[in-house]
Amino acid sequence: MKNKSIGWDGKSLKDMLIESEQLIDATGKYYGTELLSLKEENPFRYERAYASLRGALVSARETALHIAASPIVKEIGELCFALYTPEGDSLVVSTGILVHVHTMSEAIKFMVNENYEEDPGINPGDIFLNNDPECGNVHTTDVQTLIPIFYDDELIGWAGGVTHQVDTGGITPGHDLVAAIQRFDDGVYYTCRKIGSNDKIWKDHMINARRSVRTPLYWELDEKCRLAGDLMIRDAVLEFIKEEGITYYKKFIREAIEEGRRILQKRVIERLIPGRYRAAAFFDLPLKEEAWQPRAKVNKITNEPLEIFVKEDGTLDLDFEGCSAPGPNPMNCGKGAMEGGQWVLLTQVLIYGDKVNDGAYFGVKKNYPLGSWCNPGDPYLSYQSPWGNLIPAYTGMMKCISYGLFSRGYREEVVPGYGFTGDAIQGGGIYSSGPLKGERWALSTFEISGQGLGASAVKDGLDWGYAMWNPESDLGDVETWELFQGGVPYLARKVKPNTAGHGKYRGGANYAGVAMVANSEDVDFFGARDGLAFHGAGGMHGGFPHATGYRLIAKNTNLKELIDNQKEYPIGDDDPSNGDFERLLEADITRKPWSSIYPVMLENYDLVYFPMSGGPGYGDPLERDLESVKEDLDEGIYTQDIIYNVYGVVANYSEEQEEWIIEREATQRRREEIRNERKAKSMSFEEFWNYEKNKLTERKLSDHVKLMYSESITLSQKWRKLFIDFWKLPEDFSMEVD
Amino acid sequence: MAEKYDKKTIERLLEGTLKWEELKPIIAGKKDPKRFDMIMEILQEKVPWEEKILFPLHEHLYIVSKNNQRIVKCDCGYEFGDYRENWKIKCRIRVRDNAESIHELYPEYMGCDPDWEEIREFYCPGCLTLLDVETVPPGYPVIFNFLPDIDTFYESWLGRSPPDK
Numbered sequence: 001m002k003n004k005s006i007g008w009d010g011k012s013l014k015d016m017l018i019e020s021e022q023l024i025d026a027t028g029k030y031y032g033t034e035l036l037s038l039k040e041e042n043p044f045r046y047e048r049a050y051a052s053l054r055g056a057l058v059s060a061r062e063t064a065l066h067i068a069a070s071p072i073v074k075e076i077g078e079l080c081f082a083l084y085t086p087e088g089d090s091l092v093v094s095t096g097i098l099v100h101v102h103t104m105s106e107a108i109k110f111m112v113n114e115n116y117e118e119d120p121g122i123n124p125g126d127i128f129l130n131n132d133p134e135c136g137n138v139h140t141t142d143v144q145t146l147i148p149i150f151y152d153d154e155l156i157g158w159a160g161g162v163t164h165q166v167d168t169g170g171i172t173p174g175h176d177l178v179a180a181i182q183r184f185d186d187g188v189y190y191t192c193r194k195i196g197s198n199d200k201i202w203k204d205h206m207i208n209a210r211r212s213v214r215t216p217l218y219w220e221l222d223e224k225c226r227l228a229g230d231l232m233i234r235d236a237v238l239e240f241i242k243e244e245g246i247t248y249y250k251k252f253i254r255e256a257i258e259e260g261r262r263i264l265q266k267r268v269i270e271r272l273i274p275g276r277y278r279a280a281a282f283f284d285l286p287l288k289e290e291a292w293q294p295r296a297k298v299n300k301i302t303n304e305p306l307e308i309f310v311k312e313d314g315t316l317d318l319d320f321e322g323c324s325a326p327g328p329n330p331m332n333c334g335k336g337a338m339e340g341g342q343w344v345l346l347t348q349v350l351i352y353g354d355k356v357n358d359g360a361y362f363g364v365k366k367n368y369p370l371g372s373w374c375n376p377g378d379p380y381l382s383y384q385s386p387w388g389n390l391i392p393a394y395t396g397m398m399k400c401i402s403y404g405l406f407s408r409g410y411r412e413e414v415v416p417g418y419g420f421t422g423d424a425i426q427g428g429g430i431y432s433s434g435p436l437k438g439e440r441w442a443l444s445t446f447e448i449s450g451q452g453l454g455a456s457a458v459k460d461g462l463d464w465g466y467a468m469w470n471p472e473s474d475l476g477d478v479e480t481w482e483l484f485q486g487g488v489p490y491l492a493r494k495v496k497p498n499t500a501g502h503g504k505y506r507g508g509a510n511y512a513g514v515a516m517v518a519n520s521e522d523v524d525f526f527g528a529r530d531g532l533a534f535h536g537a538g539g540m541h542g543g544f545p546h547a548t549g550y551r552l553i554a555k556n557t558n559l560k561e562l563i564d565n566q567k568e569y570p571i572g573d574d575d576p577s578n579g580d581f582e583r584l585l586e587a588d589i590t591r592k593p594w595s596s597i598y599p600v601m602l603e604n605y606d607l608v609y610f611p612m613s614g615g616p617g618y619g620d621p622l623e624r625d626l627e628s629v630k631e632d633l634d635e636g637i638y639t640q641d642i643i644y645n646v647y648g649v650v651a652n653y654s655e656e657q658e659e660w661i662i663e664r665e666a667t668q669r670r671r672e673e674i675r676n677e678r679k680a681k682s683m684s685f686e687e688f689w690n691y692e693k694n695k696l697t698e699r700k701l702s703d704h705v706k707l708m709y710s711e712s713i714t715l716s717q718k719w720r721k722l723f724i725d726f727w728k729l730p731e732d733f734s735m736e737v738d
Numbered sequence: 739m740a741e742k743y744d745k746k747t748i749e750r751l752l753e754g755t756l757k758w759e760e761l762k763p764i765i766a767g768k769k770d771p772k773r774f775d776m777i778m779e780i781l782q783e784k785v786p787w788e789e790k791i792l793f794p795l796h797e798h799l800y801i802v803s804k805n806n807q808r809i810v811k812c813d814c815g816y817e818f819g820d821y822r823e824n825w826k827i828k829c830r831i832r833v834r835d836n837a838e839s840i841h842e843l844y845p846e847y848m849g850c851d852p853d854w855e856e857i858r859e860f861y862c863p864g865c866l867t868l869l870d871v872e873t874v875p876p877g878y879p880v881i882f883n884f885l886p887d888i889d890t891f892y893e894s895w896l897g898r899s900p901p902d903k
Contacts, residue, residue: 278884280874458754541798702854
């Protein structure tokens with residue numbers, strides 16, 4: 001039997017969504033809204049209305065995380081809430097990890113398109129859960145709770161909340177699983193599943209969920225947290241309607257989103273330049289040696305080119321033609337995640353303010369080529385860690401927008417990119433002693449929230465303080481992390497020299513930590529970040545990318561003996577070529593030049609060293625002023641040799657004054673010497689072209705680079721043409737992979 | 739209300755000499771709509787040559803009008819040619835595609851592996867200033883960073899003709 005339609009005026013939700021899409025296609029305006037009549041007729045009422053809903057969402061978030069939440073959510077606020085239209089377009093958002101606002105939108109649209117209205121039915125008091133990246137999420141570790149909001153018999157919206165889980169029961173403990181290569185490794189999947197009714201989560205769901213993850217207590221706390229926030233939002237909306245009337249509400253939600261779209265257009269015209277922008281980012285995934293599974297033993301470097309057109313009307317076209325193929329690895333990225341990543345960055349570089357909603361989504365036309373890593377169209381791939389490709393890919397957008405901001409004169413807004421929020425330490429184990437003996441602990445530190453930000457065109461980048469996916473990034477208190485990942489107490493955190501991208505203005509710097517395994521057994525450790533290739537699109541106007549990461553693990557150590565005898569132990573790896581680990585420790589020490597590693601088993605007193613990411617630089621390093629270079633040396637941001645090689649600065653440390661002294665005349669000579677070297681060691685474009693083309697035609701490329709070109713020229717005719725035209729290759733050129 | 743900043747402040751912004759207390763309100767505040775014109779005025783006074791700047795493209799590069807053509811010109815005076823062609827193909831280029839040259843810039847383990855990526859440095863042939871850095875796999879086409887639509891910018895967005903028309 002067909003259920004009664006729950007859309008407006010007797011329409012189904014699907015009809016409403018189709019109508020919405022047709023109207024924006026036909027008019028370019030959200031729901032065909034030509035006039036912002038509510039704002040124009042009574043701006044005070046309109047602004048008060050928006051502010052009251054916005055306040056309700058912020059308040060719901062703050063309250064919910066104090067009612068019930070796992071430490072990861074409570075400590076650093078890894079959650080956010082949003083209010084959506086019946087079709088799933090966000091209207092008002094809370095603060096928090098905003099990357100998920102548009103992912104939840106995609107999940108609602110999935111339910112509408114799949115006609116959930118008919119089966120399983122959408123009723124007042126129903127509760128839906130989603131963590132499926134292929135239909136609207138980033139990865140399975142982000143869990144969404146969505147509830148419908150009804151007024152009389154009509155669905156008038158959705159409230160959605162998302163939290164990040166420490167563990168979702170995947171192939172290994174943790175939250176960005178390097179070892180996942182297919183859907184069945186990703187952990188428990190809830191694909192837009194109904195999990196409750198009458199505002200209560202069903203018991204059978206909770207029993208199943210608790211048994212599906214390694215941290216059942218945290219899962220349950222966060223389910224309650226998200227539902228509590230959603231219910232508060234529903235109450236606030238119904239209160240709003242009581243105050244303003246349903247007619248006002250229905251018109252208001254259309255106009256507020258259209259206003260959001262116009263804000264983007266206006267901001268683009270205010271800040272950027274019309275034209276064509278291009279950037280290319282990359283990410284290395286060297287799994288040939290790492291992977292356990294035979295078909296995953298492939299080295300890959302992912303091509304992530306981006307072309308943006310800023311159009312005359314202030315709208316943007318984003319085109320990812322040329323992206324590499326997906327693969328048997330966890331870094332495949334669904335369209336929803338791409339939308340979420342793009343949206344959260346636009347809220348930071350262009351449309352920051354209180355009117356942040358899906359209006360910005362409608363102001364951007366995008367092409368995520370089907371069959372590429374950014375829109376594989378295959379639900380059976382692994383989507384456990386799409387961040388690996390998404391994070392570097394969107395540095396390209398930051399860089400492109402920065403070219404426009406620069407030329408428009410807003411040089412203080414330039415940010416060519418950011419550090420990779422790589423999971424420095426991940427994994428888990430079981431307590432082998434103490435009051436928690438036998439309990440599992442999962443390692444999911446959100447220290448990753450504090451990476452280096454790129455330099456602007458007028459100042460250095462922010463040190464250890466940025467995460468692209470959360471505008472309010474906060475790495476929280478280390479003591480709290482230690483409480484719930486007690487099997488790996490930290491021995492040290494220290495500034496890591498030479499992480500900041502070089503430039504006239506350097507990128508943000510970062511630190512590194514040393515963690516020790518303690519009181520545990522069955523400990524897995526793994527991690528993911530850039531290592532053999534620079535992540536992202538690099539620096540700007542002569543600035544360099546920030547340093548890559550690497551792995552250092554010390555096993556079978558004599559640390560217990562050192563501690564018992566109160567002897568010195570390593571607290572850093574300032575110079576990897578001449579390391580303190582080797583000097584101070586008896587151990588089996590492994591340094592890998594790559595950072596994405598499959599789990600390794602660790603024992604008590606084993607050590608893990610994890611360097612965090614810096615940010616890219618801006619401008620020619622030879623133009624960096626000497627006072628800034630001295631500060632870099634005094635603060636340990638760079639070492640003497642790097643300062644000499646890159647910045648052309650001669651400096652010596654004064655033991656007496658306990659500071660670095662810049663030798664100005666020697667520096668002048670050194671900088672002149674570097675300019676001469678530039679002339680001597682460079683070539684003309686024609687020489688360069690022949691030199692590089694020779695690498696292609698003489699098969700001097702490594703297998704992973706050949707694979708990258710082969711995938712890009714096969715998947716995209718547009719990128720193929722660009723590649724063939726540039727190198728003047730024959731039309732039938734193909735790249736054979738051994 | 740859009741903010742207004744005096745010329746001296748914007749000059750210091752370009753020089754990078756504003757203190758954080760001065761810079762933060764500029765970042766946080768509403769943007770000054772006259773910024774583009776003020777920057778153009780300052781830059782025109784700063785460059786040692788006479789051609790009219792049409793567009794500031796880069797820290798050191800400008801699109802200027804010369805003999806009824808729009809060309810890219812460095813502040814040192816070197817001319818790169820038509821702005822619709824990638825100025826990078828007129829640069830001197832250094833390729834760091836071995837471990838030794840990469841480790842001059844990054845310590846061991848902290849730079850790219852030359853089997854995966856190379857570092858390309860693009861220098862102005864006139865003054866040898868480092869204008870751009872590409873870190874790309876070997877054989878990657880040179881990237882054309884930015885092609886502004888100058889006429890649309892002036893005519894449609896600023897509501898006036900470009901300075902060369």
